[in-house]
Amino acid sequence: MPAAKVRKAVFPAAGLGTRFLPATKAQPKEMLPLVDKPIIQYGVEEAIHSGITNIIIVTGRGKTAIEDHFDVSYELEHLLEIRKKTELLALVREVSDLINVAYTRQKEARGLGHAVLCAREMVADEPFTTVLADDVIDAETPCIRQLLDIYEFFCAPVLAVMEVPHESISSYGCIDAEPVSHNGSKNKVFRIRDLVEKPKPSEAPSNLAIIGRYVLTPDIFESIENIDPGAGGEIQLTDALRRLLRSRPIYAYKFDGKRYDAGDKLGFLKATVEFALRRHDLGGPFREYLKTLAL
Numbered sequence: 001m002p003a004a005k006v007r008k009a010v011f012p013a014a015g016l017g018t019r020f021l022p023a024t025k026a027q028p029k030e031m032l033p034l035v036d037k038p039i040i041q042y043g044v045e046e047a048i049h050s051g052i053t054n055i056i057i058v059t060g061r062g063k064t065a066i067e068d069h070f071d072v073s074y075e076l077e078h079l080l081e082i083r084k085k086t087e088l089l090a091l092v093r094e095v096s097d098l099i100n101v102a103y104t105r106q107k108e109a110r111g112l113g114h115a116v117l118c119a120r121e122m123v124a125d126e127p128f129t130t131v132l133a134d135d136v137i138d139a140e141t142p143c144i145r146q147l148l149d150i151y152e153f154f155c156a157p158v159l160a161v162m163e164v165p166h167e168s169i170s171s172y173g174c175i176d177a178e179p180v181s182h183n184g185s186k187n188k189v190f191r192i193r194d195l196v197e198k199p200k201p202s203e204a205p206s207n208l209a210i211i212g213r214y215v216l217t218p219d220i221f222e223s224i225e226n227i228d229p230g231a232g233g234e235i236q237l238t239d240a241l242r243r244l245l246r247s248r249p250i251y252a253y254k255f256d257g258k259r260y261d262a263g264d265k266l267g268f269l270k271a272t273v274e275f276a277l278r279r280h281d282l283g284g285p286f287r288e289y290l291k292t293l294a295l
Contacts, residue, residue: 001155002152002155003127003151003152003155004126004127005127006052006126006127006128006129006148006151006215007052007053007054007126007128008052008054008055008056008122008123008126008128008129009044009047009052009054009055009056009128009129009130009131009144010056010058010116010119010123010128010129010130010131011040011043011044011055011056011057011058011130011131011132011133012058012106012112012115012116012130012132013028013030013040013057013058013059013060013066013133014058014059014060014105014106014109014115015029015060015109016060016109017029017030017263019263019264019265020032020265020268027065028065028066029134029263030066030133031065031066031069032262032268034136034262034268034271034272034275035272035275035276035279035282038069039133039134039136039262040057040066040069040133041069042133042136043131043132043133043135043136044070044099046131046137046142046143046144047099047129047131047142047144048099049142049145050129050142050144050145050148051145051148052129052144053099053100054099054100054102055070055099055100055101055102056101056102056103056104056119056122056123056128057070057101057102057103057104058103058104058105058106058115058116058118058119059103059104059105059106060105060106060107060108060109067101067103070096070099070101071096102122104118104119104121104122105118106118109234110229110234110235111229111230111232111234111235111236111237112132112234112235112236112237113224113227113234113235113236113237113238113239113240114224114234114235116130116216116220116221116224116237116240117221117224117225117235120221123218123221124218125218126218127151127215127216127217127218128215128216128218129144129147129148129213129214129215129216130212130213130214130216130237131144131212131213132212132213133212133262134212134261134262134263135211135212135213135259135260135261135262135263136259136260136262136271137160137211137213137255137257137258137259137260138257138258138260138274138275139255139256139257139258140256140257141256141257143160143213143255143257144213144215146160146253146255146256146257147159147160147213147214147215147253147255148215150182150189150215150251150253151215153182154249154251156217156248156249156250156251157214157215157216157217157220157241157244157248157250157251158214158215158250158251158252158253159175159192159210159213159214159215159241159250159251159252159253160210160211160212160213160214160252160253160255161175161190161208161209161210161211161252161253161254161255162208162209162211162254162255162259163207163208163209163254164207164209165207166201166204166207167201168209169199169201169204169207169209170198170199170200170201170204171198171209172198172209172210172211173195173196173197173198173209173210173236173237173238174195174196174197174198174199174204174205174206174207174208174209174210175190175192175193175194175195175196175205175206175208175210175252176192176193176194176195176196176205176206177190177191177192177193177206177208177252178190178191178193180251187254188253188254189251189252189253189254190208190251190252190253190254191249191250191251192241192245192249192250192251192252193245194242194245195210195238195239195241195242195245196238196242197230197231197236197238197239198231208252208254210238210252211255211259213255214237217248219244219247219248220240220241220244223240223241223243223244224237224240226243227239227240227243260274273290
C-alpha cells in the first residue's frame with residue numbers, strides 16, 4: 001500500500017531564544033533576519049518547494065510577530081500599490097499567497113517533543129513533517145523533499161542526519177544505525193537501531209547527528225504522551241522516537257546540502273555572509289567589500 005501523502009509541516013517556534021539576548025527580548029528568534037528574510041521563512045519556503053502548503057506553527061508568549069509576518073498586511077500592500085513598487089509588493093505577497101497557516105500555543109517551554117504534541121489536533125491522523133527553523137539547509141533538492149522520497153519508499157518515519165565531529169556530538173540527538181542499500185547508494189539511508197539525546201562523546205554510538213527535519217507518522221503522539229522528561233528535564237522528541245522503535249522501523253537519511261545552525265551566533269553570522277555572497281544583487285559588491293578588510 002502506498003504511503004499516505006504528507007500535507008502538513010509543523011514548525012515548533014515557542015522557544016525563548018536565550019542565545020540571542022538581548023536581541024530576542026522583544027522579538028522571536030525565528031524573526032531574526034538572514035540577509036532580508038526572517039529565519040523561519042527559509043524553512044517555510046523549503047516546505048513549499050517540497051510540495052507542502054499547510055503550515056502549523058507552534059508559538060508561545062511574545063510570538064505575535066511570526067503571525068503578523070505570514071498574515072496579509074493590507075496597509076503595507078496598499079501603500080506599495082499606490083507607490084507602484086510592484087517588485088516589493090510581489091515579495092510581500094509571495095509567501096502568504098502560497099501557504100495556509102494555522103497556529104497553536106505551547107503554553108510553557110517543555111521541550112521539542114511537547115511542542116510537537118501541541119500540534120496533535122491540527123495534524124489529526126496524518127503523517128507530517130517537522131521543521132526546526134534554526135537549521136537552515138541550503139540544498140539543490142529541498143531537504144524535506146529528500147526525506148519525503150525516502151518516507152514514500154519505506155512507508156516509515158525518516159529523520160535527517162549529518163556527520164559531525166565526534167567531540168561535537170553531545171550537542172545533538174545521535175543515532176545507532178545500519179546502512180541500507182537504496183538507489184545504488186550504501187551510505188545515505190540507515191535503519192535506526194537506537195537513538196540517544198545529547199550523549200557524551202565517549203558514549204555516542206556514532207557521529208551521525210539528528211538535524212531539524214523529520215517526517216513523522218501520527219503514532220508519534222502516543223509515544224510522546226508515554227515518555228518521561230529526559231535531557232534538560234524536557235519532553236524530548238528523540239526519546240519518543242526511541243519508544244516508537246519498539247513497534248515500527250524508523251529510518252535516517254544523510255541529506256545532500258549544507259546546514260547552517262542559525263540558532264547559534266557564529267552559525268548565524270556564517271549563514272548571513274554565505275547567503276549574501278550568493279545573491280545576484282549583493283554578492284559582487286559584498287565580496288569586494290570583504291576583500292578590503294584586514295583579516
